[in-house]
Structure formats: structure tokens, C-alpha cells
Amino acid sequence: MSEIKKDLKYTEEHEWVLKDGETMLIGITDHAQDSLGEIVYLELPTVGSSLEKSSTFGAVESTKSVSDLFTPLDCEVIEVNSEAENAPELINQSPYGDGWLIKVKASDEADFNNLLSPEDYESLINE
Amino acid sequence: MKTTPLYETHKINGAKFTNFNGWDMPLWFSSLENEHLHVRKDSGIFDVSHMGEIEIEGKDSLAFLEKTFTNKVSGLKNGYAKYGFFCNNDGYVIDDVIVYNLDGYRFFLCVNAGNIDSVEKWLLHNTNDFDVKVKNLSNFYGQVAIQGPNSIKYLSTLYPNSNLNDMPKYTIKILEDLDNTLTANLKSPCPNGNNFLIARTGYTGEDGFELFVPNEILSTVYEHILTNCANIIPCGLGSRDTLRIEMGFPLHGNELIEGTTPSDYNLDRFIDIDREEFIGKDAIINKIEKNEFSFIGFKMIDNSIARSGYEIYQDEKLIGNVTSGTFSPLLKKGIGMALVDSNFSSNKNLQIKIRKNFKDAKMVNYPFI
Missing domain, CATH: 3.30.1360.120 (Probable tRNA modification gtpase trme; domain 1)
Known part of the structure; x- marks a missing residue:
């Protein structure tokens, strides 16, 4: 069974969002990394770029497949996880921890509340 | 399913x-x-x-394969196998198969999962003049x-x-x-x-x-x-x-697609062109003379993976598409095969369009390992 953390919000595209004061951390879920298999490359946006909700902000590549990363809410990138870019296996090993992808500042913090709850995400992946 | x-x-x-x-x-x-x-x-x-497994059995089984299979089966000893193609009149590959000669009278074919029905149908369609039975044992x-x-x-x-x-x-x-x-x-x-x-x-x-x-x-x-x-x-x-x-082996559907013949993929050694006649022969010969495509191996220079269907450019001109691509677990690099315009230049890098970006790759020989 894939792990779903209670203190996070989720998207239908299998990203998670952690609200930490004024900033938010974004990554892919345990379910997503497990479906992809060993991740070998990671493409992330540059710091400072503005992202529009639902647009792609990068991609994760495993041997077998590639998966686009979708922006959960309108935001600006303030940090990217360069360690994970150099060692993408971190995403497999620790999708909710060291394998985070980007740190952003949301244009409207209220958008966070519209994301999926852990319960909604759980029913989504069990469909 | x-x-x-x-x-x-x-x-x-x-x-x-x-x-x-x-x-x-x-x-x-x-x-x-x-x-x-x-x-x-x-x-x-x-x-x-x-x-799939299909068996061809009967007095004329060898003659039947001589007419339908691109590779030479006559002279193949009992118990030996040959790889080759069933092509239609356009030289398009219906399937790539291994033909095993069981006893000179029965030939056992291993066919691709997605092509079992089309191969069976096509073989049956061509049995008219031959005393053979086509048995689908899949x-x-x-x-x-x-x-x-x-x-x-x-x-x-x-x-x-x-x-x-x-x-x-x-x-x-x-x-x-x-x-x-x-x-x-x-x-x-x-x-x-x-x-x-x-x-x-x-x-x-x-x-x-x-x-x-x-x-x-x-x-x-x-x-x-x-x-x-x-x-x-x-x-x-x-x-x-x-x-x-990693071996550069073709996969029907990725390689060997409609509009191409096996000769477009450097597979001429599995085509017995000296034989008087077999289905698809004329189209294959025309295609060899036309020399439209080159089938090449490539290795990514950038950290990226080119996959089937991605566009390949050289000097900003579209020259072809990736047919199969992956991350090589042995080489720890992106590798792949591609069908490109035969006028391409083998000593210049290729640019492969991966999502929105162009990534550099160089042509290499396959097998890649």
C-alpha cells in the first residue's frame, strides 16, 4: 500500500503540497513514484519562474516512462531541490521528504484549500 | 484483459x-x-x-514458406530455426517471426502477441495452391x-x-x-x-x-x-x-511499421533476395533502390531519454523519428534507435525534441553494449 500523509494536500496528477507558513513545498506522491519505478532523470523549472495552475513545470523520467509534473496552484518558484536533480533516486526513497521537488510562493493562498484532502486522494488512487 | x-x-x-x-x-x-x-x-x-504459436504442417509446407517467408528456409536442417518476416505485397511487415523446422514437414512459428490473428489470416489467405494446414496453437x-x-x-x-x-x-x-x-x-x-x-x-x-x-x-x-x-x-x-x-533488436510496431520494409532497418540479412519469388520481394527491391531511410543507433549526450516517436533534427531540419528509446540500465545513459532521412550526416550531432527542449545525441553503432 502506498503511503498517504495526513498533513498534506494532493492533486489528481499525484502531486502533494505542504503548506509551511508563507511558502509551500511540492513533490510527487508515494503512489506516483511506485508506479514510475526507478527514477533516473528529473527536470525542474528555474528559480523565479511563474507557474500557472495545471501547466507543466517539469518531468520525472524512469527507465520505462516519463511523467509530466503539473502545477497544483498559481505560484512563483523560490527554490528547487537540486540534490534531487543530481540524485533522482531520492524521489523513490523519500517522496515526502528528501525527494521534494520545488518550493513555491502561492499567488493566492486560498487555492491551497481547494486541493484534494488525503481522504479524497486515497479514494482516487483506489478507484 | x-x-x-x-x-x-x-x-x-x-x-x-x-x-x-x-x-x-x-x-x-x-x-x-x-x-x-x-x-x-x-x-x-x-x-x-x-x-503466439502457429504450426504449418503438410506436404507443401516448405514450398509454402518459400513463397511467404523472406528468409531462406530450404536447406534448413531439422531442428534449426531462422528469423525473418512475413511481408505483404507492399513489403510491409505483417510480423517478424522465428520459424522452427521441426521435422521438414512441420514448421513451428513464434509470432508477436498483437499479430496472431493477422498472421493466421494472412497465411490462410495464401494457402490456395499448397497442400498445407495452418494451425493456430496459441x-x-x-x-x-x-x-x-x-x-x-x-x-x-x-x-x-x-x-x-x-x-x-x-x-x-x-x-x-x-x-x-x-x-x-x-x-x-x-x-x-x-x-x-x-x-x-x-x-x-x-x-x-x-x-x-x-x-x-x-x-x-x-x-x-x-x-x-x-x-x-x-x-x-x-x-x-x-x-x-540495448541489443538493437527491432520490435514490430515500433520498428517495422507500415510504409517501411525490413530493408529500411538494416535487416537485409534476413531477406533471401536471390530467391526467384516471395511475397513482397518486388516492393522490397524497389525500397532498397530508393534508399529513403537510414536506421541508426544513438546515445544521448545530455541527461535525457528519447522515446518512441520523438522528432530528430539536424541543422534545424526534421530528419526522422525515434523508433525505440530507453535509459540503458547497463550504460546509465539514454539510448535508442531511429529511422532518419538517408541524407543525414553521421558525423554531426543529432538534436532530439524532448518535450519543449532540444537535447543533443550522437550516432553510435548498435548493439549498444
Whole structure:
């Protein structure tokens, strides 16, 4: 069974969002990394770029497949996880921890509340 | 979705499944990379029961294959096999198959899962002038492939009565050991006799064997192998694909697509062009003269993976598409094959469009390892 953390919000595209004061951390879920298999490359946006909700902000590549990363809410990138870019296996090993992808500042913090709850995400992946 | 008789066993072994041509097949068990590397240095077992088996039998079976198959079958000794193509009149590949000569009278074909019906139909359509029977045995046979440098060691110990050590590559024979122990239990015997076949063939580039086993006893055979050969690990279709790409082997549907002929993929050695006539020959000769495409191997310079369908550019001009691409678990780099305009320049880098960006790749010879 894939792990779903209670203190996070989720998207239908299998990203998670952690609200930490004024900033938010974004990554892919345990379910997503497990479906992809060993991740070998990671493409992330540059710091400072503005992202529009639902647009792609990068991609994760495993041997077998590639998966686009979708922006959960309108935001600006303030940090990217360069360690994970150099060692993408971190995403497999620790999708909710060291394998985070980007740190952003949301244009409207209220958008966070519209994301999926852990319960909604759980029913989504069990469909 | 269709499942093989090993489906429940795969579930217990922790398989992650994928839909392949309507079959629910294992993509990997623990890890695609581990399975890949284990096959390269030791051995693994693949469930390839989705593949089809067709037998051509009758007085004219050899003449029939001479008319329909691109490679030369006459002169092929009993028990030996040849790889080649069934092409239509346009030279387009209906399927790439291995033809095993069982006894000069019966020929056993291993065909791709997605093409079983079209091959059967096409063969039947061409039987008019020949005294042959085309028997589709795909529902009767399951198939497992044991691949890797150590597979001979394990299987010759497991099947001592079959003298596998003396078996040359690209041959087929009856697996005596299974016949002796399991024939009595078969509820529905093989339409062509209780012959469980073993071939020294495969799709990984390593030494190995393919076992054609009645579905009814496939899980008994599979579990017997896994229980008695601790170093043979279950492998999924994921590593089967990366292993074949590292060797530069074509996959029908990725390579060998409509609008092309086998000669477009450097596969001329499997086309017996000296033969007076076979279906598709004229179209293939025209295509060779036209020399439209080059089939090349490439290795990514940038850290990226080019996959099937991606566009390839040179000097900002679109010159072709990737046919198969992956991350090579052995080289730890993106590799692939591509069909490009024959006027391309082999000493200049290629630019492959990966999502929104162009990534550099260089042409290399395959096999890649």
C-alpha cells in the first residue's frame, strides 16, 4: 500500500503540497513514484519562474516512462531541490521528504484549500 | 484483459502489471533495473505466454514458406530455426517471426502477441495452391523464456534427460523431461502430440531458452524452475524491452511499421533476395533502390531519454523519428534507435525534441553494449 500523509494536500496528477507558513513545498506522491519505478532523470523549472495552475513545470523520467509534473496552484518558484536533480533516486526513497521537488510562493493562498484532502486522494488512487 | 496461467503466481511474486496488447502482463517485480542487470550477468525468467504459436504442417509446407517467408528456409536442417518476416505485397511487415523446422514437414512459428490473428489470416489467405494446414496453437501453448549467461547451467541440471549442453543456438527440440513426468496429467493434449518444446533462442542478446509448454501445466513448470534454480529471478516485460533495445533488436510496431520494409532497418540479412519469388520481394527491391531511410543507433549526450516517436533534427531540419528509446540500465545513459532521412550526416550531432527542449545525441553503432 502506498503511503498517504495526513498533513498534506494532493492533486489528481499525484502531486502533494505542504503548506509551511508563507511558502509551500511540492513533490510527487508515494503512489506516483511506485508506479514510475526507478527514477533516473528529473527536470525542474528555474528559480523565479511563474507557474500557472495545471501547466507543466517539469518531468520525472524512469527507465520505462516519463511523467509530466503539473502545477497544483498559481505560484512563483523560490527554490528547487537540486540534490534531487543530481540524485533522482531520492524521489523513490523519500517522496515526502528528501525527494521534494520545488518550493513555491502561492499567488493566492486560498487555492491551497481547494486541493484534494488525503481522504479524497486515497479514494482516487483506489478507484 | 487477457491473463496468462501464471497471473496469480505473478501477483504473489509482487508483480506490477501493465496492459500489453490486451494482456495483463508483469511489467516488473522488484525493480526493472535489477531484473535487467541480473539477466546480463546471471539469468531471469520471463512469462511470454502472450506470444503466439502457429504450426504449418503438410506436404507443401516448405514450398509454402518459400513463397511467404523472406528468409531462406530450404536447406534448413531439422531442428534449426531462422528469423525473418512475413511481408505483404507492399513489403510491409505483417510480423517478424522465428520459424522452427521441426521435422521438414512441420514448421513451428513464434509470432508477436498483437499479430496472431493477422498472421493466421494472412497465411490462410495464401494457402490456395499448397497442400498445407495452418494451425493456430496459441491457446494451447504458454511460453516462458529463461535468459542469461547462466541459464544453460541451471536448466541442464534441471532437465538432465534433454542434453541441453549439446544443443546449438537457434535450434529447437522436445523437452524430454517434461514429457516423461507430466504427459499423463494433461486433460487436453496438444493437437500435435504431447511435445513440450525447448528452443535455444531469445530476445535479450544473452544465451537462453524459450519453453513452449501446454497452458495447463505452465504454472507447474514455472514454479518448478523458480523453486529449483534459486538464481533465476522472475522478470517483467519492462526489462525484456530494455534488454532488446540495448541489443538493437527491432520490435514490430515500433520498428517495422507500415510504409517501411525490413530493408529500411538494416535487416537485409534476413531477406533471401536471390530467391526467384516471395511475397513482397518486388516492393522490397524497389525500397532498397530508393534508399529513403537510414536506421541508426544513438546515445544521448545530455541527461535525457528519447522515446518512441520523438522528432530528430539536424541543422534545424526534421530528419526522422525515434523508433525505440530507453535509459540503458547497463550504460546509465539514454539510448535508442531511429529511422532518419538517408541524407543525414553521421558525423554531426543529432538534436532530439524532448518535450519543449532540444537535447543533443550522437550516432553510435548498435548493439549498444
